[in-house]
Amino acid sequence: MGNPKAFLEIHRQEAGYRPIHDRIHDFGEVEQTLCTRERKLQASRCMDCGVPFCHWACPLGNKAPEWNDALYRGEWELAYRLLNATNPFPEFTGRICPALCEKACVLNLFNHEPTTNRENEAAITEAAFREGYITVAHPERNGKRVAVIGAGPAGLAAANDLNLMGYSVTVFEKNEAAGGLLRYGIPNFKLNKTLIDRRLRLLEAEGIEFKYGVEFSGESGIDELSDFNAIVIATGTPTARDLRAPGRELKGVHFALELLSQQNRVLAGMEFSKDERITAKGKDVLVIGGGDTGSDCIGTAHRQGCKSVTQIEIMPKPVEGPVDPQNPWPNWPRTLKTTSSHEEGCTRRWNINTLEFLGKDGKLTGVKVQEIDWEPNPNGGRPIMVEKGEPEIIKAELCLLAMGFLKPEHPQYPENVFVCGDAANGASLVVRALASGRQTAQKVNQFLSK
Numbered sequence: 001m002g003n004p005k006a007f008l009e010i011h012r013q014e015a016g017y018r019p020i021h022d023r024i025h026d027f028g029e030v031e032q033t034l035c036t037r038e039r040k041l042q043a044s045r046c047m048d049c050g051v052p053f054c055h056w057a058c059p060l061g062n063k064a065p066e067w068n069d070a071l072y073r074g075e076w077e078l079a080y081r082l083l084n085a086t087n088p089f090p091e092f093t094g095r096i097c098p099a100l101c102e103k104a105c106v107l108n109l110f111n112h113e114p115t116t117n118r119e120n121e122a123a124i125t126e127a128a129f130r131e132g133y134i135t136v137a138h139p140e141r142n143g144k145r146v147a148v149i150g151a152g153p154a155g156l157a158a159a160n161d162l163n164l165m166g167y168s169v170t171v172f173e174k175n176e177a178a179g180g181l182l183r184y185g186i187p188n189f190k191l192n193k194t195l196i197d198r199r200l201r202l203l204e205a206e207g208i209e210f211k212y213g214v215e216f217s218g219e220s221g222i223d224e225l226s227d228f229n230a231i232v233i234a235t236g237t238p239t240a241r242d243l244r245a246p247g248r249e250l251k252g253v254h255f256a257l258e259l260l261s262q263q264n265r266v267l268a269g270m271e272f273s274k275d276e277r278i279t280a281k282g283k284d285v286l287v288i289g290g291g292d293t294g295s296d297c298i299g300t301a302h303r304q305g306c307k308s309v310t311q312i313e314i315m316p317k318p319v320e321g322p323v324d325p326q327n328p329w330p331n332w333p334r335t336l337k338t339t340s341s342h343e344e345g346c347t348r349r350w351n352i353n354t355l356e357f358l359g360k361d362g363k364l365t366g367v368k369v370q371e372i373d374w375e376p377n378p379n380g381g382r383p384i385m386v387e388k389g390e391p392e393i394i395k396a397e398l399c400l401l402a403m404g405f406l407k408p409e410h411p412q413y414p415e416n417v418f419v420c421g422d423a424a425n426g427a428s429l430v431v432r433a434l435a436s437g438r439q440t441a442q443k444v445n446q447f448l449s450k
Helices: 036-044 053-057 064-072 076-084 090-096 100-104 106-111 117-131 153-165 193-205 218-223 256-267 292-304 430-448
Strands: 145-149 168-173 209-212 230-233 253-255 284-288 308-313 347-350 352-360 363-375 384-387 392-395 398-401 417-419
Touching: 036 064, 036 117, 053 064, 053 100, 064 076, 064 117, 076 090, 076 117, 090 117, 090 193, 090 430, 100 106, 100 117, 145 153, 153 168, 153 193, 153 230, 153 430, 193 209, 230 430, 253 256, 256 292, 256 398, 284 292, 292 308, 292 398, 308 352, 363 398, 417 430
Parallel strands: 145 168, 145 230, 168 209, 230 417, 253 398, 284 308, 284 398, 308 347
Antiparallel strands: 352 363, 363 384, 363 392
């Protein structure tokens, strides 16, 4: 700990975003970076606490105090080695992780100015790639083969660890490229896809084989992989939660990922016909769902040239401010989150229930909604929804359903089949998927080492 008083003398400084008038015209990453001097100063704020809650809060167990101290001292390679010891792909989490560690940081309790761990993580990793600290590993093979189904965060993490242990790993992916939601769900303005390609080139050079356009289903699909010693299923949560309201079939009502994945494919050079293309250009857009996926739809709609965006959420408005009395430190505070996409322009409403999709000539023209309240359930359990006021119509030519995903159900697999990530636990964070992939790799190794 180089400067024990830094947290008293230096305030938290975030890199911030590109100006709104500039960034909404392209899909380039919105987040900026600090210069080396300022980044080292931010790292110096880490107090190396007696009880580092950041370790506890991070699903990967990232040791932020250790690599922050190395960063402050200018030992960038050491910082990356410490970071990469727990996190296989810090270039991803350094951009899109909600930073559970920062909300658990003691400085967050002290003055609500936690250490900028997420941004530090990204800076360390970019320096490591730029300076050549990241090199191709050549693991000694142990003669055993493992199949990984799904090339999302969990599958890639499991494949990476198993490959480095010496297993010959083949990754099967149903899409045309690897990355899962990193590539097809998260917009380029949050995560540039060249970063995924850069990491994939390294994984391929280290011996991992990728096969695209291959999809397996159920036990019959598993039987096709009988020549592998173990199988890891990391297929995520492919089924989005639907809204079966009247008018759902109208043209203009889509799942959020239909828009997001298509836009990412367009940016990658894929072409779609006019009838296939989902676009917000010149339209009033309604996003149903108040989470991160809904936020991504807002930012995408702006860049496509929408007329307006409204986001509605059926649950009450979260607490404003840094503290959540119902979920105190060091737990994650469920407070109001305003993203870069929200800052670009959006009407946000809470306690709104969707009643009906309205249209003309088969095309969406509006959505009938109802303001509601939530009352305590006298029998306990989920609160009771009650109507408030009269229904109203929100004008919309494009409605995007961003209400989460359904947890998959799996049959009973043979003992050499392991399920990880969202496929096992339901939709969650990328950092949790990475942690699950790493844990599953350890389970596979223990099983095959018997």
